[in-house]
Amino acid sequence: MIKTCIWMNIPSHYQSAFFQALDARDDVDLSVVYFNGASSDRAAEGWNSGHEQKAYEIFAEGNTEPQKQVERVEDWSNRVHIICGYFNEALIDFFCKRDVRWCHWSEKPGIRLAELLGYHMSLFRLLYPFQLLAKRSYGARIRNYALGAFGQGHLAKSAFQRMGVPAAKTADLYYSPGPLSPAEPCRQMMDFAAGRKIFLMVGALCKRKGIDVLLKAFSRIENNREWCIVFCGLDKADGAYKALSEKLGIQDQVLFLGAYPIERISEVYCAADVFVLPSRFDGWGTVFNEAASLGVPLIGTDLCGGSWHLIREGRTGYRVRAASAKSMSDALRKYINHPADAEVHGQAAKALFSAEFTPARNAERFVTSLKLWGAQ
Structure with missing residues (x-):
């Protein structure tokens, strides 16, 4: 004992x-x-x-x-x-x-x-x-x-x-x-996407979480019109990222959902096609666990602890260099160019979660x- x-x-x-x-x-x-x-x-x-x-x-x-x-x-x-x-x-x-x-x-x-x-x-x-x-x-x-x-x-x-x-x-x-239980996808996200695929980020909107990096990376991709981004989290930047999305000309492809009750967070993940954690620094990133448990593939940075464990490169998602818009855009582009990979990688992420996490x-x-x- x-x-x-x-x-x-x-x-x-x-x-x-x-x-x-x-x-x-x-x-x-x-x-x-x-x-x-x-x-x-x-x-x-x-x-x-x-x-x-x-x-x-x-x-x-x-x-x-x-x-x-x-x-x-x-x-x-x-x-x-x-x-x-x-x-x-x-x-x-x-x-x-x-x-x-x-x-x-x-x-x-x-x-x-x-x-x-x-x-x-x-x-x-x-x-x-x-x-x-x-x-x-x-x-x-x-x-x-x-x-x-x-x-x-x-x-x-x-x-x-x-x-x-x-x-x-x-x-x-x-x-x-x-593991999170499957739920009906968030209606607000689905209405906003209107048939487009969704990159989802869950976490506070602040510099540490790399919100600006994800926005800039997405704006660099020419053929991104069939995709959009949803940010689910408390805005700690007083609207600065909404203003940035407008400056980058992608405001019609970005939804700022705000904070979501934790007991209903499955609805958010179930509406997503790919989960992204663009943090400049995260000790672990439990949102990886949540997304993987629902079969959502992952993109994360090399300064997120969980990226080194829940992301198996090219199998459950992609790991990118923290604070690099170029590295992030390369990973986003892989799913934009090969959208069918999202389903395959998501199922692999779910299996990995069930086995090890x-x-x-x-x-x-x-x-x-x-x-x-x-x-x-």
Whole structure:
């Protein structure tokens, strides 16, 4: 029996199915602790503002010392504690000093650097190795005190290793929302498309998500009249992207749908032909999982963690260079010139999701890694 406690920042529907899959296993005794409730920003993006608390979940008391936080967890000293992200050094200090078993779990670091640089990604790629060098002290802490480091895929594990964590102490552990159920396609999208095929992007409209890159890439393609783009997400740019679509002369081919309730998001994916995540930086991109679970092929950038796992080049979609309108337009053009590939790639994406990216598969991955690291 593996006794574990996972320390999270906020509740997330992207992780709840994974936790339920862990709790359902006979070989896992699970506790989950949240430091904060769901934010108003997330609610505005369509997330559920309420959280139905499970028996294995508790909320930490704000601004309390680690001793009081951990004492709320039953049998805490005998559990393997999974610390998500870099946000609670005091808790890690507490575990290290008391020889309590713990693991790190996070996406690839770097989002704050990218933001500081204004998402100038050529400069980010140049400076990023130096950021990882600066994190080698934290890497040494993982190397010397933790059982291991779980990463959101290839990009995260590579970063850990450049921080000095041995490859043998790293393992994959993804975001793993449950599969979405098929639904009637979004009527607003279908009416707008009027028979055209749809490139869909789901996510906040902001510079990090690369909305401008997708618009510019689409505008470069001469024979694009049988296709359109739908953006589903909260506009954080105050109409700047609508103005850009008009400047590019493609406004009649672009629909800004706005934020959509998460409980109805299947309607959006079911109306799409190809899903695109043009982000300049995304630790994973759970929208890949959602789209793939409904049989929608994928285009994503090389700085999205999920692109390296859910996209199998030329089989489930295409991976492109982040912030490159040329690279993006090349991928869009492949589907525009060969629209029948979308159906074939979509079915392959769905099969891959079912084989490797379900919550139950993630729970198996978690348990296998902890056993390998000697957590029993």
